[in-house]
Amino acid sequence: MYRQTVVALPAAVTEDEDVREWLEENAERWSHALDLEVLHIDPRTNLIGHDIDLVTVDDGQVNVQYTVEYYIYYGCRDIDGGGYDHRDISGEVVNGTIVFQTFEQPEPLAPDEEL
Known part of the structure; x- marks a missing residue:
């Protein structure tokens, strides 16, 4: 499943390099994607x-790599865990907009629903 997120660009941002710089400098404006x-x-x-981690724009195609x-x-300090998940x-x-295609995790199912 994917969801579409549309992010408006300022009028002065038209070239690939400008788009990349704007994305890097204004992450709070599009991080909802x-x-x-x-x-x-x-x-x-x-x-x-x-x-x-990395923003690339090539011929109007945007790719954002990020780490979660x-x-x-x-409930117990010695078995608690954590980590990093690399996504894009x-x-x-x-x-004048960027249309992001964002993967959405499917809703979890109960064990008897997965069969």
Whole structure:
């Protein structure tokens, strides 16, 4: 499953390099396009944060690589866990906007529903 997120670009941002710079400098304006869901890792998982690793724009095609940091609480310090999940989203510059295609995690099913 994918969801579409449309992000408006300022009128002065038209070239690939300008789009890349704008994305890097204004992450808070488009970070809602990222998949920050972590419950598919484990139902006890909590999101700590995310970092944008790499933004590329080539001939109007946008690719963003990012890392999601998470923590899993099992109720005991010696078995609690956490980690990093590397993800990416892609999009396309269309008429002054970027249309991102973001993967959405499917809803978890009960064991008897998975069969």
